[in-house]
Amino acid sequence: MRARDGDKQSFGRLVQQFQSRIFAIAYGIIGRREDAEDITQETFIKAYKAIGNLQTGVAFYRWLVQIAVNTGINYKKSLTTRQSVSFAEINEPLFQGESPEAYMERRESFARLQAMLSELSPEHRVVLVLREIEGLAYDEIADMLQIPLGTVKSRINHARDKLRRIVTFKG
Amino acid sequence: MNCDDCRELFYEYLDNELDDMVRQRVERHLGECRVCRAEWQEITEALASYRNFVTTVSPGRDLTEDVLANLSGQERRQATVSFLFLGVAFMGILMFVGMCILLPLVYPILRVGLDLAINNLLPIPAIMLMAFPAAKTASLILLGLALLLMTWATRRAILY
Numbered sequence: 001m002r003a004r005d006g007d008k009q010s011f012g013r014l015v016q017q018f019q020s021r022i023f024a025i026a027y028g029i030i031g032r033r034e035d036a037e038d039i040t041q042e043t044f045i046k047a048y049k050a051i052g053n054l055q056t057g058v059a060f061y062r063w064l065v066q067i068a069v070n071t072g073i074n075y076k077k078s079l080t081t082r083q084s085v086s087f088a089e090i091n092e093p094l095f096q097g098e099s100p101e102a103y104m105e106r107r108e109s110f111a112r113l114q115a116m117l118s119e120l121s122p123e124h125r126v127v128l129v130l131r132e133i134e135g136l137a138y139d140e141i142a143d144m145l146q147i148p149l150g151t152v153k154s155r156i157n158h159a160r161d162k163l164r165r166i167v168t169f170k171g
Numbered sequence: 172m173n174c175d176d177c178r179e180l181f182y183e184y185l186d187n188e189l190d191d192m193v194r195q196r197v198e199r200h201l202g203e204c205r206v207c208r209a210e211w212q213e214i215t216e217a218l219a220s221y222r223n224f225v226t227t228v229s230p231g232r233d234l235t236e237d238v239l240a241n242l243s244g245q246e247r248r249q250a251t252v253s254f255l256f257l258g259v260a261f262m263g264i265l266m267f268v269g270m271c272i273l274l275p276l277v278y279p280i281l282r283v284g285l286d287l288a289i290n291n292l293l294p295i296p297a298i299m300l301m302a303f304p305a306a307k308t309a310s311l312i313l314l315g316l317a318l319l320l321m322t323w324a325t326r327r328a329i330l331y
């Protein structure tokens with residue numbers, strides 16, 4: 001029992017260390033804070049249960065990301081009725097000490113982004129988040145999602161095409 | 172390099188996937204062409220804005236406690252279930268083993284007791300009567316008297 005408690009403590013440190021990055025991935029896939037929190041929690045719980053294959057460092061993090069991605073995609077699937085709602089809800093951006101005008105502009109661009117992302121499928125949002133936020137290479141993404149390299153490329157570029165429009169539409 | 176060629180290569184340029192020569196040609200074109208430069212800026216701006224969008228939202232709270240509490244809860248539930256399961260299994264085994272040990276011990280005793288009762292105790296009245304003819308006569312007289320008494324008592328009860 002004592003050893004188990006020790007496990008949990010050190011696992012708690014891992015949660016603390018990685019939660020914001022895992023949360024960002026979940027948020028990029030799901031677009032709603034509450035859901036992203038759920039996915040983040042679920043990811044760590046699944047990871048803990050599979051702790052037998054616990055690796056350290058980069059490998060562990062990569063493995064965690066994979067669980068988060070799978071959880072995120074399946075989470076979406078189980079909530080198809082809410083799919084259209086999540087990204088459409090306006091999430092107020094955090095105030096970053098900017099001028100009110102700059103804040104309003106950022107808020108507007110966030111709203112446009114949300115609308116744009118809601119038009120993408122979860123599968124597209126997954127590759128986008130893995131490429132643009134996690135900085136993974138195409139072949140790493142293909143490996144993780146078990147899809148062909150060409151599919152990864154076309155999904156990312158489709159998502160980028162879409163994103164470009166938020167700037168084009170601006171004025 | 173013309174504009175279409177350049178735009179065609181934007182994403183590969185972005186991903187650093189072009190070999191040096193092609194990359195330099197793209198850069199040279201971007202330096203010369205305002206239209207393509209604007210479009211390139213559009214892409215980088217959109218992606219920067221996307222990164223900002225995804226990374227500025229953070230969990231509403233530290234999720235560590237939630238995760239650990241959830242794990243403890245699950246472990247407790249699991250422990251309870253396995254405790255119950257083990258308990259039932261243990262009782263079952265105990266009963267089986269107990270029966271295996273006890274029955275062979277108890278069976279002869281039960282058997283002897285039963286034999287004793289059936290073979291020895293039940294015939295005792297008959298043996299007594301056979302052994303003592305006087306008692307036999309006496310008991311018959313007693314039986315007759317009891318019958319008479321009952322008849323009288325019944326008559327009395329009905330008539331009065």
Ligand SMILES: [Zn+2]
Nearest residue numbers: 173174204207
């Ligand atoms: Zn050009």
